[in-house]
Amino acid sequence: MHEMSLIESVIELVEEERRKQPFSRVRLIRLAVGELGCVEPEALRFCFDAIAHGTIADGALLEIEIVAGEGWCPGCRQTVSLAERFAECPLCANAMVQISAGQDLRLAELEVE
Template sequence: MHEMSLMESVIDIVCETARKNGASRVKSVRLDVGVLSHVDPEALLFCYEAVRHGTIADGAELEINRIAGEGWCLDCGKTVPLQERFGACPECGRHRVQMTAGDELKIRDMEVI
């Protein structure tokens, strides 16, 4: 389960950033997770419960925002929704679509005290 190592990295970044900014506790964390990122939000939540204990993020709420897949078709020049990686353009049917959203995993923001 790669979600465990991903969440360990998220907690490390959150705690380090909070400490660098003089915070003593993290109250909440918001993540953006793309639907095409191959990351399971339920597994992230499970791992979050395990890795936050004993850190300044212990007790912090986690919110996961799902980001839809989107791409730019090089053939028809349109921004189109993507349902799968390397999928065909729903407008022209060709496979020259540059993914522009939906594969991210990033910390959107966090609340600290």
């Protein structure tokens, strides 16, 4: 389950941020998760509860925002919505659509005290 290592990395980012600007408590962690990124939001939540225990993020609320998939089609020269990786262009059926959004995971917001 790679979600566990992803959450460990998120906690490391939070700890790194605490070293830059000291805070005593994390209230909220908001992640932006691409729908094409092969990450299960429910698995992230499950892992967060286990990994955050005993860390600066213990007791923090985890919010997950899903980022829609998009791609650039060189055939019709349009940005199109994608529901899955390697999908054809919904406008012209070109198979060479290049994913431009929706495959990453990023720390979007951190609310601290």
